[in-house]
Amino acid sequence: MLVTGKNISFTYDFGGAAFALQDVDITIAQGEFVAILGCNGSGKSTLVKHFNALLQLQQGALKVAQIDVGNTEEIWLLRRLCGMVFQNPDNQFVSSVVEEDIAFGLENYEVPRGEFPARVRSALALVEMDGYEKRAPNSLSGGQKQRVALAGVLALEPEIIIFDEATAMLDPSGRQEVVKIMHKLHKTGKTIIAITHYVEETVAADKIILMHQGRVLACGHPRAILTDLDLMKKAELIPPLPVRLYYDLQQAGVNLSNCPLTNEEFVEAICQFRSKT
Ligand SMILES: Nc1ncnc2c1ncn2[C@@H]1O[C@H](COP(=O)(O)OP(=O)(O)OP(=O)(O)O)[C@@H](O)[C@H]1O
Ligand SMILES: [Mg+2]
8 A cells, every 4th residue: 555544643732632634544555546526624734734744743643655754864854755736836936937847846855957957848748738848837827837847747757646636726717727637647647645625526537535623534436435425425525417407307307327427327327217218
């Protein structure tokens, strides 16, 4: 397992009663695409900030890429292996030139200078931003900024990439661009951890970790999680539209054979129903 966590509990007010995480167990395999889904304040960011030691473990055990996150000697290696992209693209730049911004991260992690040009070029190519080397980050669209921020992480050649609501501030097309790149990176073998409260973005994940009030409420395949109305209600989330339509149709006496997760599956289920009747 690439990530193994056991009995992780955390309070921001150390020793206080309000747990931001309580008894969280988690496993993530190499190459998995995991969505962490949960309503506001459910503990998603707090959990992943433990993965690269942005927050210190208070209780429990956590290993990421064979590294014990409490081992301060390995912290830089851990942060290089486990890259993170955050919500607001504007807060992630330190330079006014794209290539310098990416190189800054390489410098921090003591990558040999001779490798900079090739690493910058290939990272920008991966996020489909070739040719933007000389641009100012603040002259880019939200989606493009987020992709450049991601290139900065990719240049460090991480094993795991965590997207903490990296699409939340983007318009639908910017969101799609970033989601498409997440899946492309997954296909190249990267382990992807995508935090979101857009249920639609979790449909294609290998696994969903559903969080609520600092606990893992459920963990499983998107189909098992997203079509379970009681579970979604407990998590204070609204299931994807095709799932809601499936149950609404059922109430109206129309029984589709399978509960669809995507619009395409919904159309297919309706066509099947029509051909049967
Ligand atoms: N820096 C902080 N200081 C004190 N409490 C915090 C801090 N950050 C988060 N919390 C609290 O910890 C709990 C979990 O918050 P967290 O940010 O992990 O949730 P989240 O699932 O990422 O939410 P969101 O969807 O809003 O990003 C919440 O009750 C929150 O108020
Ligand atoms: Mg958060």
